[in-house]
Structures are given as structure tokens and as C-alpha cells.
Amino acid sequence: MTSLPVQATTDDPAVLAAYRTDRASFCPSGTPKALVRARSLQDVVQTLQWASENNVPVVPQGARTGLSGGANALDGCVLLNVEKLDRILDIDVEEQIAVVEPGVINATLAAAVAEKGLYYPPDPGSKDISSIGGNVATNAGGMCCLKYGVTGDFVRALQVVLADGRVMRTGRRTAKGVAGYDLTRLFVGSEGTLGVVTEVTVALRPAAARPLAAVAFFDTTADACRAVADHLGGGFRPAALELMDAATIEAVAKLQDLGFPPGVGAVLIAQSDAGTKAPEELAAFELSARKCAATEVIVSEDPAEADLLMQGRRLVGLAFEEYPASLVDDVCVPRRHLAELVDGIERIAKQYDVFIATCGHAGDGNMHPAVLFDHAQAEAAQQAFDAVMQLGLDLGGTITGEHGVGLLKRDWLARELDEAALWSHQQIKNALDPRGILNPGRVIDSRATGRAAVDQRSS
Ligand SMILES: Cc1cc2nc3c(=O)[nH]c(=O)nc-3n(C[C@H](O)[C@H](O)[C@H](O)COP(=O)(O)OP(=O)(O)OC[C@H]3O[C@@H](n4cnc5c(N)ncnc54)[C@H](O)[C@@H]3O)c2cc1C
Structure with missing residues (x-):
């Protein structure tokens, strides 16, 4: 019978409380059963084997800078934090790639490759505090993505631990390679719902001026x-x-x-x-x-x-x-509709009588309208937050350009995807996580996916 990795596990309530949430405000979080601070691949494997055997939900965590509640605890879950897996394993100048563990901070990687005359372009605003594993799991964007592309455009290969504890490698180190389905892309942006990323191979560029x-x-x-x-x-x-x-x-x-x-x-x-x-x-x-x-x-x-x-x-x-509370939208629209988006946001602020500050990556059409409010305005703030997402969809855009769906926007995914796309999401989730233990209820509603599938099979 497997157990959680003893040396890496704590159930100290004060520590659990400190690890309960990411940076999304106004997003519920539960009380975890334990926190595993993985220090090796084996810790991750053992945690998932144990969770799978015992049907316990696992919430993968990087640096917890996420803005969608994707790393928030669930009641009775194990928080599987990989920020201590933070070694840069290889920087291959000739091949222009780097291989890192998931807990490496974005800016640390960028600085290390810069010393060798290379450049890692994806630069989320959180580059000094967010991890590469988290960047991969959310397919993070940033300011320089307009010219160079987002995190996913730089991921060549991954090592992933699946829900049952098996270790899988996707992709390859080479510049090209099309053997089999593009599983690397499948895991990029999967927000901890399909597997835990334990190693990342990224492409680099020659240093820019x-x-x-x-x-x-x-x-x-x-x-x-x-x-x-x-x-x-x-x-x-x-x-x-x-x-x-x-x-x-x-x-x-x-x-x-x-x-x-x-x-x-x-x-x-x-x-x-x-x-x-x-x-x-x-x-x-x-x-x-x-x-x-x-x-x-x-x-x-x-x-x-x-x-x-x-x-x-x-x-x-x-x-x-500095504000008591905020709800940060992340809509992305075709650039030609950018002016309509910002005008519409101003209308929404007036309609719901809330303060909305809008900034963002205008070149990508990706705006971050932030509803800034005090708690008495919570209901109006939530309505304004939702209205901005609807406006983004009405303008032919998406509810999230880079922050991810997580918990905050989960109920909106079904409004963006068509029925067949939603079905495909559910089939992929069921296939890779049949017990529905990996970050359940994030991205897609697990009631309609993993857990439901298990219930159906056992009934
Ligand atoms: C000030 C500030 C500025 C920001 N600016 C940007 C920006 O410009 N662009 C942008 O895209 N985002 C931005 N963000 C959001 C956030 O930093 C990114 O989403 C980042 O990629 C999250 O990384 P993390 O290590 O903190 O992941 P976490 O918050 O710990 O986790 C995020 C999600 O990924 C999953 N996850 C984490 N690690 C793993 C892993 N190893 N394997 C599987 N799943 C995993 C979690 O379960 C969760 O669903 C900003 C946040 C802040 C606070």
C-alpha cells in the first residue's frame, strides 16, 4: 500500500492555510488535508499513486501567482506543490534549448540563458515570482508575446506524471518532430487537470538588443x-x-x-x-x-x-x-474590435456603478479590465466582471487570453466552446484522469467528467 512521501508532507494547519490560495481574489478555496512539497520526481509519483488508490483530489501548485483560482485548495485535497523542484538541468547553446524542473522561476531561467547569449522571451508580468511549470500549465503570455509568442510556442518537450503515477515524456529536444499526436501541446494550458509537469524543455532564441x-x-x-x-x-x-x-x-x-x-x-x-x-x-x-x-x-x-x-x-x-478587492478579467478580442471593447467596458462600469481600470497587451487585443471594489459592492462587481466576458465573446474573442479558466471562469467555458469541443474536453479528461482526482472542478466541471465517469462505470 502506497503512502504519501513522509519527509515532504505536512498537515500543520498554519502551513496548510498559507498554501490554500493563489492570487485570484474572490475565488473560493477549501481546507486541504495535506501539503506535499515535492523534492523529487519520486515524491510526485508517490503522491499521485496514493491519491489515485485512495480517490483523493490533488491540486498541483507552482508559485501560486495564478489569477484564476486554479491552484486553490479543495476540501480534503492534497496540495502538491512543486516549487522546490527548481533546478536548471541543462542549457544547450548549440541546440538553443534549456531543460528545467517546473519550480524554476521565469526570470531565473531568463537570466541564466542570457549569460550564455540566449533569450527566453515569454515574460508574464509575474516573471519574477511565477514558475515555469505554472507558466506551462497556464500557457502564460506576457508583454513580449506580441512579437515572440506565448509560453506554449517555446515548449518542446515535457515530462509529466499522470494521475495514476505513471511517468510520461512528450515531445523531443529537436527543432522539428511530428511523430504521434502533439501531446506536449495538450498539456500546455491544461491547468493541472491532466497531469503534473515535472520537467520542461524550452526553445531559446539568440539574445535580442x-x-x-x-x-x-x-x-x-x-x-x-x-x-x-x-x-x-x-x-x-x-x-x-x-x-x-x-x-x-x-x-x-x-x-x-x-x-x-x-x-x-x-x-x-x-x-x-x-x-x-x-x-x-x-x-x-x-x-x-x-x-x-x-x-x-x-x-x-x-x-x-x-x-x-x-x-x-x-x-x-x-x-x-492597494484596493480592498479586485476581479481581473482577461478577455482577448480581434484587434480591430479593441476600441469597441474598451468603450464597452466603460459602459459596463457606468451600468453597474463600479470602478474598472483597464490595461493590457493592446497589441494582442488582450485586455485586463480590473473591477476594483470594496466588499459592499461584491455583487455588482461580479456582474460587471461577467458582463466584460460576455462582451469579449460578443466581439468574437475569448474569455481568457492568458490567465486561464481555473475556477473563476469555469462556468463561462461552456459559453465559449461548442458542444463538440466541450465533449472532446470531457473525453480527454476522462481518458487521462478516469478517477477525476486531478484538480477537479477546474477548467471543466468535473461533475460532468472524471467523477461522473467513475460513478457511471460503478453503477
Ligand atoms: C502581478 C501579476 C502579474 C501577472 N502577469 C501575468 C501575465 O502578464 N501573463 C500571464 O499569463 N499571467 C500573468 N499572471 C498570472 C500568473 O502569474 C500566471 O498564470 C503564471 O503562469 C502562474 O504560475 P505559477 O507558478 O504561479 O502557477 P500557480 O498559480 O501555482 O498554478 C497555476 C495553475 O497551473 C497549475 N500548475 C502549476 N504548476 C503545475 C505543474 N508543475 N504541473 C501541472 N500543473 C501545474 C495549477 O494547478 C494551477 O491550475 C500574473 C500574476 C500576477 C500576480
Whole structure:
């Protein structure tokens, strides 16, 4: 009979309480039975074998920076935290790949490969605190994804422990390879519902030049959105193209004076790492911005100044934490509908009488409207949060561009997927996790999947 790995397991209530949640506010979390802080592959294998034999739900955790409740505890579950599996196993300069354990922090990997003249582009706003395993499990995006792609575009191979404790390798180290189904892609973005990632092989790129940046100020967010379309329509692909509306600027200004002109309605920040071509790219951005009624444009002269211009955008997460509660949307729409999205969000804020600050990766059409509220407004905040997702769908977009479905948006998945796609999700879940022990109730409703399948078989 298997047991949980003794050395790695605790049931200390204070420790369990500290590990109960990720960073999503307004998302329920239960009381776990135990926490396993895995220090080896064997710890993960043993935990899943035990959980499978005893039909106990397992919630995989990385650094718990998730924004969708996907790593929140369930009543009676085992939290399987892999942040201590944090070794960089290999950086192969010739092949331009790195092999890491899942607990390696994103920025740690980026810094390690930079020392060897290489570049790992996926850069979530949480790059200093989130793990590669978590990035893979959520298919995390970031600012530079506009030019380079999201986490999944860089994952070549995985080692995954399946629900019954078997260890599986997917993908390969080589630049190409099409033997069999693309199981690597299946596990990317699966949010801990199909298996636990214990090793990741990522592709790297040659180092890029340190970026230059430009900031454009507008009276309205709609003008800023038109500038996005105009610049990208001109055939440019900046390294980042980020938007902050007036409400976001107001929130950030409470933390730090960014020296923005008073009364500014929206800010657009473009970054170019095109080396000698960067000034040309930013001049084109300035032209687009002025064509779309920018009131002022500042172009950095050197990378240090560019860093300062990006600073305001990086402070947004921290600024939102100053509010009593927040619900952060993550809708992504076709870029041509960006202006309609931000206008619609302003209407929703008025309709539900809540404060919504909108910022995000404008170049991707991926916005993070954050409903910032105090607890008395919880109901209106939830309605506004839902209305933003409906607006995203109505505009031909998705309920989540990068944060994942988790628990927070689970009930919305069925509105985005068609019946056949939902059925396929359920079949895949049932096949890989027939007992429904892996992060049940996240992404898809486990009542209709694993557990139901077991119930049906035993009845
Ligand atoms: C300030 C801030 C800024 C952020 N900016 C961005 C951003 O720009 N882009 C973006 O995409 N996200 C962003 N996020 C969200 C979050 O950081 C990402 O979702 C990140 O990828 C989560 O990584 P993690 O290690 O914290 O995972 P966790 O939060 O621990 O887990 C996230 C999900 O992955 C699963 N999981 C974790 N590790 C594993 C594993 N090894 N195997 C299987 N499943 C696993 C969990 O069960 C859970 O469902 C931000 C968060 C914060 C707090």
C-alpha cells in the first residue's frame, strides 16, 4: 500500500492555510488535508499513486501567482506543490534549448540563458515570482508575446506524471518532430487537470538588443486603440505594445508619480528590440500615434530611459493590490474590435456603478479590465466582471487570453466552446484522469467528467 512521501508532507494547519490560495481574489478555496512539497520526481509519483488508490483530489501548485483560482485548495485535497523542484538541468547553446524542473522561476531561467547569449522571451508580468511549470500549465503570455509568442510556442518537450503515477515524456529536444499526436501541446494550458509537469524543455532564441521605447498620451482610450491598429496595420511588430486607461493611470499614480501630463485619458507604450532599426520602428509608432490624435509622444533615447517609460506599466499589479478587492478579467478580442471593447467596458462600469481600470497587451487585443471594489459592492462587481466576458465573446474573442479558466471562469467555458469541443474536453479528461482526482472542478466541471465517469462505470 502506497503512502504519501513522509519527509515532504505536512498537515500543520498554519502551513496548510498559507498554501490554500493563489492570487485570484474572490475565488473560493477549501481546507486541504495535506501539503506535499515535492523534492523529487519520486515524491510526485508517490503522491499521485496514493491519491489515485485512495480517490483523493490533488491540486498541483507552482508559485501560486495564478489569477484564476486554479491552484486553490479543495476540501480534503492534497496540495502538491512543486516549487522546490527548481533546478536548471541543462542549457544547450548549440541546440538553443534549456531543460528545467517546473519550480524554476521565469526570470531565473531568463537570466541564466542570457549569460550564455540566449533569450527566453515569454515574460508574464509575474516573471519574477511565477514558475515555469505554472507558466506551462497556464500557457502564460506576457508583454513580449506580441512579437515572440506565448509560453506554449517555446515548449518542446515535457515530462509529466499522470494521475495514476505513471511517468510520461512528450515531445523531443529537436527543432522539428511530428511523430504521434502533439501531446506536449495538450498539456500546455491544461491547468493541472491532466497531469503534473515535472520537467520542461524550452526553445531559446539568440539574445535580442536591449529595447528602446516610446510613450504616447491620448485624450481617449478609443484614440489609443486606433493607434494600435494603425501601427500594426503598417506591417510593424513591436516587442511590446501596452495600454493603460485613465483609471489605471490613476491607480498607479497613487503608488508613484510617473510624471504623466495631468488629465491624460490613455497611454500607449511601444517597445522595440530591433537594434539599429529600433529608432525607425518607434518613429513609425509616433507617426501612427499622432495620426490618431496623440496629445504628446515621448521617445526614449537609450535603454535605461526606455526602462523608466515601461515602469508605470509594470507597477499596475501592485497598484491594484492597494484596493480592498479586485476581479481581473482577461478577455482577448480581434484587434480591430479593441476600441469597441474598451468603450464597452466603460459602459459596463457606468451600468453597474463600479470602478474598472483597464490595461493590457493592446497589441494582442488582450485586455485586463480590473473591477476594483470594496466588499459592499461584491455583487455588482461580479456582474460587471461577467458582463466584460460576455462582451469579449460578443466581439468574437475569448474569455481568457492568458490567465486561464481555473475556477473563476469555469462556468463561462461552456459559453465559449461548442458542444463538440466541450465533449472532446470531457473525453480527454476522462481518458487521462478516469478517477477525476486531478484538480477537479477546474477548467471543466468535473461533475460532468472524471467523477461522473467513475460513478457511471460503478453503477
Ligand atoms: C502581478 C501579476 C502579474 C501577472 N502577469 C501575468 C501575465 O502578464 N501573463 C500571464 O499569463 N499571467 C500573468 N499572471 C498570472 C500568473 O502569474 C500566471 O498564470 C503564471 O503562469 C502562474 O504560475 P505559477 O507558478 O504561479 O502557477 P500557480 O498559480 O501555482 O498554478 C497555476 C495553475 O497551473 C497549475 N500548475 C502549476 N504548476 C503545475 C505543474 N508543475 N504541473 C501541472 N500543473 C501545474 C495549477 O494547478 C494551477 O491550475 C500574473 C500574476 C500576477 C500576480
